[in-house]
Amino acid sequence: xxxxxxxxxxxxxxxxxxxxxxxxxxxxxxxxxxxxxxxxxxxxxxxxxxxxxxxxxxxxxxxxxxxxxxxxxxxxxxxxxxxxxxxxxxxxxxxxxxxxxxxxxxxxxxxxxxxxxxxxxxxxxxxxxxxxxxxxxxxxxxxxxxxxxxxxxxxxxxxxxxxxxxxxxxxxxxxxxxxxxxxxxxxxxxxxxxxxxxxxxxx
Amino acid sequence: xxxxxxxxxxxxxxxxxxxxxxxxxxxxxxxxxxxxxxxxxxxxxxxxxxxxxxxxxxxxxxxxxxxxxxxxxxxxxxxxxxxxxxxxxxxxxxxxxxxxxxxxxxxxxxxxxxxxxxxxxxxxxxxxxxxxxxxxxxxxxxxxxxxxxxxxxxxxxxxxxxxxxxxxxxxxxxxxxxxxxxxxxxxxxxxxxxxxxxxxxxx
Numbered sequence: 001x002x003x004x005x006x007x008x009x010x011x012x013x014x015x016x017x018x019x020x021x022x023x024x025x026x027x028x029x030x031x032x033x034x035x036x037x038x039x040x041x042x043x044x045x046x047x048x049x050x051x052x053x054x055x056x057x058x059x060x061x062x063x064x065x066x067x068x069x070x071x072x073x074x075x076x077x078x079x080x081x082x083x084x085x086x087x088x089x090x091x092x093x094x095x096x097x098x099x100x101x102x103x104x105x106x107x108x109x110x111x112x113x114x115x116x117x118x119x120x121x122x123x124x125x126x127x128x129x130x131x132x133x134x135x136x137x138x139x140x141x142x143x144x145x146x147x148x149x150x151x152x153x154x155x156x157x158x159x160x161x162x163x164x165x166x167x168x169x170x171x172x173x174x175x176x177x178x179x180x181x182x183x184x185x186x187x188x189x190x191x192x193x194x195x196x197x198x199x200x201x202x203x
Numbered sequence: 204x205x206x207x208x209x210x211x212x213x214x215x216x217x218x219x220x221x222x223x224x225x226x227x228x229x230x231x232x233x234x235x236x237x238x239x240x241x242x243x244x245x246x247x248x249x250x251x252x253x254x255x256x257x258x259x260x261x262x263x264x265x266x267x268x269x270x271x272x273x274x275x276x277x278x279x280x281x282x283x284x285x286x287x288x289x290x291x292x293x294x295x296x297x298x299x300x301x302x303x304x305x306x307x308x309x310x311x312x313x314x315x316x317x318x319x320x321x322x323x324x325x326x327x328x329x330x331x332x333x334x335x336x337x338x339x340x341x342x343x344x345x346x347x348x349x350x351x352x353x354x355x356x357x358x359x360x361x362x363x364x365x366x367x368x369x370x371x372x373x374x375x376x377x378x379x380x381x382x383x384x385x386x387x388x389x390x391x392x393x394x395x396x397x398x399x400x401x402x403x404x405x406x
Contacts, residue, residue, distance in 0.1 A: 096300045097295050097300065125406075132406045133406065136404045139386075176390075179386065180382070182379035183382065187369065189372060193405065196403060196405040197404055198401040199339075201337055201338070201400055201401065202335070202396065203399060
């Protein structure tokens, strides 16, 4: 599949590297290619410069956002959380309750088939669910059923089983998965690690 | 333990009945005792009139909020979600992201030792966790460690095991457990039942 990953941070790198390793044709989009490659300091989150990662992943081309968007197959997988660090740590959400990032993206790109998924765990668990033992869950939200089926396929390639995937319905359900973030942050503090997930258990 | 339950709806009844059954000295608080007992129609959520429940639970006295508060042991267990049905179903939250109901209650009653818990599941699972098979989790948030220990004891009486209980820290963590509500509602829609819960799974 031709896939454009938007964002050069830890999550974008993890997804792009994993997808390329699975044989997909992957580009990463950024605002300014030269600027991104010229950075030689760790970013604000402590990630090494993109150029270092690029050396280990030469098959993934860095391109402008617009080119990355055009490269992808008219499906937009949103794995982001609308983090607002303006009040320090822990972050607030920049949108919540009456709207969500997923809904904003779908409204901004009405022709894109937006699928919200994977934003309820860290990037390592996203791409390698077996890091966390036993059963645990991942959520999907989006308006387009066939786009969700394609994303299910990608999740399957990452190692997510059929029973682990919960389709929550339309893109409005992105609100729930984004608003789970504060609980995730509290649990990370309590557990002392971000390598965890939640499992839905039904009676 | 002397316990005052504030609220005569489904959740209040479930907790009061269960706690009384366990041998606790329980009263239920309401705004107007006569009015509550005079109702003979199901409430807006379809629950039978309180007077019917009262017949089956004669040991639980119905009193004014203030009396219920005085009856309790200076510990306030908040199991509520700040539901806002003004925009219809699914409800929004009346407070989220920058504040929570748990924090509001603690600010309003600075001398009460507020503990937020049990608000991440339906009332049946709260009081009888074995309804949902296998392991699943419950959260605690509050400023007072000894109050949280007391609540852990009550949770244990309901059937929650030690490993199932996650102490998330201070009352601010109530935000996370309340903001989980939209995800819970989506899952209820997907699963077709409210008899479920989430389990925290660590690497």
